[in-house]
Amino acid sequence: MPIKSYLAHPHEGQKEELINALKAFEDCDIIPAKNQDLVIVVTDTPTQQEDDLIKEKIEAIDSLRLLAMVSGFNTPQND
Numbered sequence: 001m002p003i004k005s006y007l008a009h010p011h012e013g014q015k016e017e018l019i020n021a022l023k024a025f026e027d028c029d030i031i032p033a034k035n036q037d038l039v040i041v042v043t044d045t046p047t048q049q050e051d052d053l054i055k056e057k058i059e060a061i062d063s064l065r066l067l068a069m070v071s072g073f074n075t076p077q078n079d
Helices: 014-023 049-061
Strands: 002-010 029-030 039-044 064-074
Touching: 002 049, 014 029, 014 039, 014 064, 039 049, 049 064
Parallel strands: none
Antiparallel strands: 002 039, 002 064, 029 039
């Protein structure tokens, strides 16, 4: 189960647009910074394939200027 955290930097003046776009994703939680033009994004997906897909979708958001991964780990699943 991949869990990753990112700092999402919006284009100038587009923080609210970025927040609204990120709210549409089920496998991600967002925490808007109160004193910076920044959004913390935490993704939690069942598979690596879904993790790759959500990252691609986030990177495609027009109001996103930069997405920087802060931390990531993958919990192995026992069959």
